[in-house]
Amino acid sequence: MAARQPRAVGQAVLRSKRARGAARIDDLRTSGALKLLFPQSRAAHMLQAVFLNTAGGVTGGDRLSIAATAGQDSHLQLTSQAAERLYRAKAEETGCLDVTLTVESGARLDWVPQETIMFDGARTRRQFTVDLASDARFLAVEPLALGRLAMGERVGSGLLHDIWRVRQNGRLIFADNLFLEGDLAGTCAHPALLAGHLATASLLYVGPDAEAQLAPLRAALGPFGGASMLRENLLFARLLAPDAFDLRRPLLPAIRQLSGTDLPKTWML
Amino acid sequence: MTDPLPDPMIPPISQTSEAEATQILHQWFSPAFPVGGFAYSHGLERVIADGQITSAAELQLWLSGVLAQGTGRLDAVLMAHAWRSDAMGLTELSDLAAALAPSAERRLETEAQGEAFARTVSALYGFDIGPMPYPVALGRAARLAGLPLAALLRMAVQAFAANLVSAAVRLVPLGQTEGQGVTMALLPLCAAIAKTAETAELDSIGSTALAADVASMRHEVQDVRLFRS
Numbered sequence: 001m002a003a004r005q006p007r008a009v010g011q012a013v014l015r016s017k018r019a020r021g022a023a024r025i026d027d028l029r030t031s032g033a034l035k036l037l038f039p040q041s042r043a044a045h046m047l048q049a050v051f052l053n054t055a056g057g058v059t060g061g062d063r064l065s066i067a068a069t070a071g072q073d074s075h076l077q078l079t080s081q082a083a084e085r086l087y088r089a090k091a092e093e094t095g096c097l098d099v100t101l102t103v104e105s106g107a108r109l110d111w112v113p114q115e116t117i118m119f120d121g122a123r124t125r126r127q128f129t130v131d132l133a134s135d136a137r138f139l140a141v142e143p144l145a146l147g148r149l150a151m152g153e154r155v156g157s158g159l160l161h162d163i164w165r166v167r168q169n170g171r172l173i174f175a176d177n178l179f180l181e182g183d184l185a186g187t188c189a190h191p192a193l194l195a196g197h198l199a200t201a202s203l204l205y206v207g208p209d210a211e212a213q214l215a216p217l218r219a220a221l222g223p224f225g226g227a228s229m230l231r232e233n234l235l236f237a238r239l240l241a242p243d244a245f246d247l248r249r250p251l252l253p254a255i256r257q258l259s260g261t262d263l264p265k266t267w268m269l
Numbered sequence: 270m271t272d273p274l275p276d277p278m279i280p281p282i283s284q285t286s287e288a289e290a291t292q293i294l295h296q297w298f299s300p301a302f303p304v305g306g307f308a309y310s311h312g313l314e315r316v317i318a319d320g321q322i323t324s325a326a327e328l329q330l331w332l333s334g335v336l337a338q339g340t341g342r343l344d345a346v347l348m349a350h351a352w353r354s355d356a357m358g359l360t361e362l363s364d365l366a367a368a369l370a371p372s373a374e375r376r377l378e379t380e381a382q383g384e385a386f387a388r389t390v391s392a393l394y395g396f397d398i399g400p401m402p403y404p405v406a407l408g409r410a411a412r413l414a415g416l417p418l419a420a421l422l423r424m425a426v427q428a429f430a431a432n433l434v435s436a437a438v439r440l441v442p443l444g445q446t447e448g449q450g451v452t453m454a455l456l457p458l459c460a461a462i463a464k465t466a467e468t469a470e471l472d473s474i475g476s477t478a479l480a481a482d483v484a485s486m487r488h489e490v491q492d493v494r495l496f497r498s
Contacts, residue, residue: 161475166368175368179338179475187477191321192334195480218490226486228372236371238482 010034060089312484339478345466351408
């Protein structure tokens, strides 16, 4: 009998706080394959945390979890060290990533990882559970590419379930079930599905200035993106692009606009 | 999935005959039933204005994606769960259906039709159905009227398809017979979606119709619009 593939298990727990006018680490625990780096050399108004999967990607049976809280009045930005890669898995083994994000009163959290690259035969389920206080601000940007066009990679089949549930004061205000499964080559080609594109991004912004962001965001996204106010203070956008490289061109200014700060340095490499 | 055990909060399945059920569903899904479906294009108006659908064949392809991997399947599964649900479950399903709408106009499409449908069936049958998204209201009303789930789903998916064909016939434009040809060609797909929705788990549903989502968002900024979505 073939040996089971080794499974990566990793956990990261992070909490920020505001103290003496700066955002600081309040709680930090990591184990297994997940590491957290803090590239800033000194305290600033925003705490930047960079997560790193030392397993070098996700495959069947992996179990990764990130729980991050922006404590009262603090600003926490989470990004990734590199593009996350989803590798081929056996049909009965699905890798799982659980992300739990909590934003307390007066706080802001930005979830801005680099793109996820899904390879042929990958099987991953990602569950994002977000809880916002009534006056919290929240930005989430989730870019995804099916293979890399320049490398000649084609994704014929696989499974990716991205499930988002965002609650404010306990009430569900946003849900998204983005399911890619089965014949992915056909899904990419279909005009109502990915319409010939191999990359996509979803952007969600919750904040009192959401409506003011709508027009400039539409301009930044260009002809293959759309944005809409789903509720008061809640802006959602989707973007399609031929591949990951082309995705960044409209995405970087969009993130810069919505985050109101420069992009994480890891994005520039 | 089998029906849950008897629960006082869930209305019993009453004994409406198959012939009566067919008649009631025919009335509910008639374009004359005051739900206002003719006003919604589900983003088609934008796709057609952008020149991406110019023929019956292109319309059929686009609709097949929206049905099988977009709202068609998603709404059918929400409807099936609403049919089986108790009152508390209905609130959760309504919140989920509204939260899943990817654009303001798609949210309006499901909420305004649902509200109009709930108001009408409540007035006609004395049901107590408040405003809720269209698939949830349909599932609840069908259960209260004693209509079988399988027939409801088959009619609902087909009506969704037929309504979008009707929008496209006006927008492309296509001939009436060409439009009916598209609906006819989609019937087996509608039936298959309805069949799998009967037993699908709620966490097994998702959408891949990203271009349709983007089209509905971009419809908001289209210069000339006849449709509300």
